[in-house]
Amino acid sequence: MLGIGLSVLSLARFQFAMTTVFHFFFVPFSIGMGFLVAIMETIYAVKKDKVYLDMAKFWGKIFLLSFAVGIVTGIIQEFQFGMNWSEYSRFMGDVFGAPLAIEALLAFFIESVFIGIWMFTWDRFKPGVHAFMIWMTSIGTMLSAIWILAANSFMQHPTGFKINPTTHRIQLTDFGAVVANPQLWRVFPHVILAAFMTAAVVITGMSAYGLLRKKKDENHFFKTSLRFSLWASLIFAILSAVAGDLQTQQIIKDQPMKFAATEGIYKDTKDPAPWTIVESIDAKNHKSSHEIEVPGVLSILAYHKLSGSVKGMDTINKELHAKYDKKFGKDMNYYVPPKTLFWSFRVMTGIDALIMLVSIVGLFFSRKKKDTIENHKWMLVILGLCIWVPFIGNSAGWFITEFGRYPWIVYGLFTIAQAVSPTSTVATLLFSNIIYLLLFTLLGGVMVWYSRQTLHHGPYYEEADSKQNVDPFAKEAFGK
Amino acid sequence: MTLSTLWFILIGLLFAIFLFLEGFDFGVGMSTRFLAKDEAERAAIMSTIGPHWDGNETWLVTAGGAMFASLPLWYASLFSGYYILFLLVLVGLILRGVSFEFHKHAETATGRNLWMWTFFVGSILPPFFLCMILLSMVQGIPMNANGDAFPQFFDVVNLLSIVGGVAGVLLSLVHGLNFIRLRMDGPLRERARKLNQILYPILFLGEVVFAVLVFLQTDFFTKRFASSLFITVLIVLFSLLGYYGVLKNREGFSFIGSGLSLSMVIVLLFNGLFPRVMIATNPAHSILIKNAANSQYTLTIMTIVACILVPIVAIYFIWSYSLFTKRINPRENTVKY
Numbered sequence: 001m002l003g004i005g006l007s008v009l010s011l012a013r014f015q016f017a018m019t020t021v022f023h024f025f026f027v028p029f030s031i032g033m034g035f036l037v038a039i040m041e042t043i044y045a046v047k048k049d050k051v052y053l054d055m056a057k058f059w060g061k062i063f064l065l066s067f068a069v070g071i072v073t074g075i076i077q078e079f080q081f082g083m084n085w086s087e088y089s090r091f092m093g094d095v096f097g098a099p100l101a102i103e104a105l106l107a108f109f110i111e112s113v114f115i116g117i118w119m120f121t122w123d124r125f126k127p128g129v130h131a132f133m134i135w136m137t138s139i140g141t142m143l144s145a146i147w148i149l150a151a152n153s154f155m156q157h158p159t160g161f162k163i164n165p166t167t168h169r170i171q172l173t174d175f176g177a178v179v180a181n182p183q184l185w186r187v188f189p190h191v192i193l194a195a196f197m198t199a200a201v202v203i204t205g206m207s208a209y210g211l212l213r214k215k216k217d218e219n220h221f222f223k224t225s226l227r228f229s230l231w232a233s234l235i236f237a238i239l240s241a242v243a244g245d246l247q248t249q250q251i252i253k254d255q256p257m258k259f260a261a262t263e264g265i266y267k268d269t270k271d272p273a274p275w276t277i278v279e280s281i282d283a284k285n286h287k288s289s290h291e292i293e294v295p296g297v298l299s300i301l302a303y304h305k306l307s308g309s310v311k312g313m314d315t316i317n318k319e320l321h322a323k324y325d326k327k328f329g330k331d332m333n334y335y336v337p338p339k340t341l342f343w344s345f346r347v348m349t350g351i352d353a354l355i356m357l358v359s360i361v362g363l364f365f366s367r368k369k370k371d372t373i374e375n376h377k378w379m380l381v382i383l384g385l386c387i388w389v390p391f392i393g394n395s396a397g398w399f400i401t402e403f404g405r406y407p408w409i410v411y412g413l414f415t416i417a418q419a420v421s422p423t424s425t426v427a428t429l430l431f432s433n434i435i436y437l438l439l440f441t442l443l444g445g446v447m448v449w450y451s452r453q454t455l456h457h458g459p460y461y462e463e464a465d466s467k468q469n470v471d472p473f474a475k476e477a478f479g480k
Numbered sequence: 481m482t483l484s485t486l487w488f489i490l491i492g493l494l495f496a497i498f499l500f501l502e503g504f505d506f507g508v509g510m511s512t513r514f515l516a517k518d519e520a521e522r523a524a525i526m527s528t529i530g531p532h533w534d535g536n537e538t539w540l541v542t543a544g545g546a547m548f549a550s551l552p553l554w555y556a557s558l559f560s561g562y563y564i565l566f567l568l569v570l571v572g573l574i575l576r577g578v579s580f581e582f583h584k585h586a587e588t589a590t591g592r593n594l595w596m597w598t599f600f601v602g603s604i605l606p607p608f609f610l611c612m613i614l615l616s617m618v619q620g621i622p623m624n625a626n627g628d629a630f631p632q633f634f635d636v637v638n639l640l641s642i643v644g645g646v647a648g649v650l651l652s653l654v655h656g657l658n659f660i661r662l663r664m665d666g667p668l669r670e671r672a673r674k675l676n677q678i679l680y681p682i683l684f685l686g687e688v689v690f691a692v693l694v695f696l697q698t699d700f701f702t703k704r705f706a707s708s709l710f711i712t713v714l715i716v717l718f719s720l721l722g723y724y725g726v727l728k729n730r731e732g733f734s735f736i737g738s739g740l741s742l743s744m745v746i747v748l749l750f751n752g753l754f755p756r757v758m759i760a761t762n763p764a765h766s767i768l769i770k771n772a773a774n775s776q777y778t779l780t781i782m783t784i785v786a787c788i789l790v791p792i793v794a795i796y797f798i799w800s801y802s803l804f805t806k807r808i809n810p811r812e813n814t815v816k817y
Contacts, residue, residue, distance in 0.1 A: 065581055071534065072577035078544050079566055082559025086628070089559075093552020094774045098782055101545035105789040108538045113800045116531035121803065164775075172778045421560040422628045432567050439574060446578075450585040 011429035012084045012420045015436065017402070019076050021395050022440045026070035026447075028394050031145060031192065032199025033063035034138035036232060041134055045127035051224050056134075057122070058459040059203060059225070062451050064119060069447050071112075076436070084429070088409055088419035095161055095172045096151050103147035111140030145195075146188055153184035155410050156401070157254045163413070170413065183254060186247040187401075193240035194397065198390040200232035201355055204362065205387035206455050208380040211373065213458075219374070221459050226373070226383075227366055234359035241352050244397075245301070251404075252302050252310075255411065257320070258404030260313045261338045262345040263298060264288045271309040273298035277346070281339050286314060288338075313338065328415065336406045344396040344403075351393035358386055483783060484773035487550035488757070490786065492750035494546055496743035498539035502606075503742040504735075505533045507656015509576060509603020510649070512596055515657065515671055519589070522596050524810035528663040530580060531804050535797060537573065549782050553627055553772035554757035561621070561629025561758075562613045565636065569609045576602025604649055611648030614749055616641040618698050623760035627767055640693040647686045648745070654679050655738035658722060661731045665807040673726055676734070680723040687716055699759075700752035711748040715741050 037060050044052035078100065081089050089096070118133035125133070154161075160177025161170050172178065203225055210222035252259040260266075264279050266286045275297030276290045299308045313335055320334040362383055366373040373379060405411055409419045508529050516522040529536075547555040559566055575598040583595035619640060621631040657672040657679070664672070691712045695701050700708040722737030724730070753759070758767040773779065 065585070068578050068581035071537075072574040075537075075541060075573055075577075076570055078541055078548075079559060079570055081548065082544075082555045083563050083566055084560070086556035086560035089548065089552050089556035090627070093548060093555070094778050097545065097547075097549030097552055097555070097774065098778055098785075101542065101549035101782060102785055102789075104538065104542040104545040105785065105793060108541055109535065109793045109797065112534035112538045113797055116534055117800055117803060120531045124803075171775050172781075175778075175781050421556075421563075422626065423560045423563065423630060428563050431564070435567065435571060439571065443574070443578060446582055450582065453585065453587070 006426050006430070008424045008426055008429060009417055009420050011426060011433060012424060013416065015084060015429060015433050016080065018433070018440070019073065019080060019436060020402075021398060022444070023070070023073040023077060024394060024398050025391050025444070026066050026073065027145075028191070028195035028198045029202065029391075030063065030066045030070045031138075031141045031195040032197065033059065033066060033202075034134065034141050035196055036199050036203065036229070037063050038131065038134045038138045040228070041127065041131040045131045048127075051221055053127070054221055054459050055225055055228070058221075058454075060119075060134075061454050062202075062206070064115075065447050065450055065454075067115065069443050072443070073440070084421055084424060085409075085419045086421040086423065088414070091169050091414050091419070092155075092410060093169070095154055095158075095170050095178065098172070098175070099147045099151040099154075099178070103144050107140045107144035107147060109140075111137055111144065114140065142192060145192055146184075149188050149191060150179060150181065150184050152401075153181045153187060154178055155408075156187075156405060157181060157183040157250075158410060158413060170410070182250055186243075186250040190240055190243035190247050190397075193236050193243050194390070194394060197233055197236035197240055197352075197355065198394060200229045200236055201390045202387050203229035204233055204359075205384045206451075208383035209455060210458065212377065212380050212384070214374065215458065217460060218458050223366065223373070226362070230359050230362045230366065233355055234363065237352050237355040237359060241349070241356075244349075244352075248301060249304070255404060256311055257313060257316045257334060257336055258341065258400070259302070260311060260316055261336045261341040261404060262400060263310065264338055264342040265310060265312040266314050267312040268315055269298065269310045269312065271299070272296040272307045273302065273310045275301060279342070281342060283335075283338055324412065332415075333407060336404050340403050341400055344399040348393045348396040348400070351389050351396070354389065355386065355393075358382060482770070483776065483779040484550065484769050485755070486783065487546065487773070487779060488750070488754065488769050491543055491546050491550065492746055494539055494543035495750075496746040498536070498543055499742040499746055500739040501536035501539060502533075503652045503655045503739065504659035505529050505536050505656070506603045506607045506649075506652040507654065508659060509599050509656070510653045511656050511660060511672070513600050514653065515660070515668065515675060519592060519596075520810050521668060523583070523592075524664070524808055525660060525668065526580065526583065526596075526599060528660060528808055532801065533580070534577075535800065537577070546782075546786075550774055550779060551757055551769065551772040552774060553767055557623070557627045557629050557758050557767060558613075558617065561623075561631055562617070562636070565609045565613050569606045569613075572602045572605025572609070574602070575599075576606070603652075607648040607652045608645040611745075612636070612641045612645040614746075615644030615694075618700070618749055618752060618759060620699075620759040620761045620766075623758065623762070623765040623767075625765055627758070627765075629758065629760075638697075640690075640697045643686070643690055643693055647683075647690050648742075650679065650683055650686055651738065651742050651745070654683055654722065655735070655742060658725070658731065658734040658738045662735050663808060665809040666811050668810065669807075673729065676722075676726045680719070680726060683719060684716070684723075687719060691716075694748070694752075698752060700748070704751060704754075707751050708748065711744055711751055715744045715748065718744060 037056050040052050040059065041056035043049070044056060114133050114136035118130065118137055121130060121133065159181045160172065160174030162173050164171045207222040207226040207229065210218060211226065248259070264276060264281050266288055272295070274293040274295045277292040277294065279288050279290050281288045296306055298310055299306055302308065302310050317334045321330070321332070324332065362373070362379065365376050365379050407415050407417070409416045508525060512522040512525050516525055544555070579595040579599035579602060583592055583599070586592040586595055616631060616636045616638070619635070621629055621635045623629045654676055657676045660672045661669050718737045718741040722734045722741065725732070725734030725737060755769050756766045757769055757772050760766045
């Protein structure tokens with residue numbers, strides 16, 4: 001089911017996965033950076049402690065880099081629904097277009113206009129007014145997340161619609177229900193808090209690298225950044241776990257197959273259900289070996305109580321066949337890829353736990369009383385290496401969400417196979433896949449490279465703007 | 481007037497605003513090669529749109545979103561039918577979008593040069609291919625009953641679509657130069673005027689060829705003779721206004737003139753399309769606005785949302801422009817605002 005064979009469907013799916021995952025490296029990071037930079041600048045505006053101004057400026061540079069890549073990879077998404085998934089666009093237009101258009105009108109304009117003002121007006125506004133610009137940008141990014149998740153939540157759990165009997169397309173009947181979709185208000189906090197955590201972990205790691213360089217004048221800067229972001233990463237790691245837990249409660253109701261797959265359960269569990277930490281899954285024969293089990297925990301995860309069994313994929317498969325065979329035929333395969341989901345879930349939660357742990361240890365070593373973190377090189381190195389970790393966690397979470405919806409593109413209503421553009425050909429899709437892959441490699445590489453270079457220069461590097469704008473050799477050119 | 485027609489007009493308006501605003505961004509990007517003589521001048525030219533380009537591009541995103549939200553069958557047919565061309569538009573927008581930030585961070589001459597070139601290329605591809613798509617589409621293309629468009633090579637690449645693409649690029653360049661005349665000082669301001677003195681006559685020639693080809697290759701003038709002629713005349717008149725501004729050194733006139741010329745191209749196309757959104761070679765397969773539209777309920781909600789949000793956006797959008805009015809002069813090193 002994950003075949004990378006060269007069919008239009010698999011290429012279109014691969015392209016969607018590639019473009020969204022790459023986009024989703026930068027989106028949570030940008031959302032989080034915007035928010036944290038806004039807090040830094042606000043602290044400066046209130047306390048007038050210059051180090052927070054330096055922080056807002058320095059981390060603001062990293063934010064802008066990420067934001068740039070986020071924008072250009074985002075515009076692909078909007079075109080892609082029409083280009084690769086035209087049948088989906090026809091089927092879903094009545095519901096899906098609205099949040100997308102509102103996202104543009106409400107969020108993208110705020111974001112793009114205010115970031116343009118923010119980046120060019122450091123010397124023009126009072127600190128409080130200037131901080132307002134980054135807050136607007138940050139709010140814009142969060143509004144954008146709400147609306148795109150509203151669209152995605154409908155695909156996960158359709159609400160407020162009917163199927164038009166003549167066109168057989170979805171028709172919106174209750175816009176309020178789309179916005180109030182319980183799925184949305186479970187997934188949004190999880191995503192947004194994970195985004196804050198992502199940015200905090202990156203700031204922590206980069207500050208740790210900064211401290212490793214042992215430059216005296218930068219010590220205070222990186223240490224303040226480090227403590228700020230360690231607190232942030234701890235808080236948001238905990239909160240995003242809590243939010244994720246709430247989301248799980250919703251998933252087990254709306255998409256039991258997704259939940260069963262993340263736990264690798266084929267047969268219904270006993271009551272109370274044990275939680276399997278590690279297992280090997282034989283997807284062909286529908287078997288899984290439960291190697292390390294913790295009794296009762298799965299019941300807590302699923303229902304927040306110490307009893308209740310969890311349905312296995314085999315049972316759910318039967319139920320889904322009973323429910324949908326009339327409309328979609330007997331040949332549908334309702335099993336989602338269990339290995340992908342099982343391990344994605346463990347990677348995601350494991351990473352969250354790791355970040356909590358590392359943040360606590362980091363806070364301990366940088367505590368005010370005995371502030372000696374720069375003497376613990378190993379600790380700084382670990383913090384530095386953690387930079388990459390939340391990105392893996394975010395992608396894993398995204399995998400669960402999207403793979404877990406298989407075989408639907410709109411849950412229970414429209415399959416992925418139905419959605420692809422009839423006009424697409426293997427040749428055009430292969431061509432665009434290669435172009436995107438090359439572009440993304442370039443963009444990602446350059447973004448990381450320039451972030452590294454920015455860190456290398458440190459916060460007190462006088463970026464000689466003049467070098468760009470005044471070229472000593474160009475005087476004659478102007479002289480005429 | 482039905483709501484779906486209202487949204488057809490609104491989409492046209494969004495595209496027209498987009499071309500007015502991004503048109504000069506694209507032109508400014510092209511000017512880095514046609515106008516600047518060295519790296520410093522190129523960077524100064526780039527900085528004129530630094531705070532604005534992203535907001536301007538959002539009009540395109542909004543137009544696309546509005547299309548999806550109101551006439552999704554048009555959105556689906558158009559974007560899937562012109563797959564490769566939209567891909568090239570995207571490649572251009574991507575290359576251009578990152579070049580501002582990457583150029584700022586580049587520390588070697590090679591690096592800065594690279595991102596200047598992506599800026600340049602990324603400013604030519606989108607207007608060229610967008611205009612090509614639109615002018616190919618209005619000639620009528622093979623479609624099936626499902627609304628899937630299968631334009632063949634010569635449906636996409638033909639005299640009118642190429643002339644349209646080139647005209648779009650040329651108009652954008654002229655518009656960009658007029659913007660530079662407004663926003664810069666020193667030799668670049670004067671050089672931009674001189675370059676436009678040369679470009680305008682070429683543009684007029686291009687507009688005449690364009691008008692003749694539209695007359696021959698589309699049904700605009702058979703279906704709506706008076707309005708098509710009127711709008712075509714307006715395109716030329718606004719260009720003349722721009723040219724007058726070049727000759728008399730009235731920069732505001734030039735800028736408004738070239739911007740409205742660009743917008744009027746969209747008006748001409750949308751006027752000719754109406755009441756269709758896709759024209760098929762077999763007229764039975766053409767998509768009409770009323771068939772492409774969303775439900776009355778969705779359109780009502782979107783209309784309310786747009787009535788509330790668009791004026792608010794317009795207010796802070798215009799305000800953001802009012803913040804950056806100081807002229808940029810590369811000789812005085814005042815690029816930083």
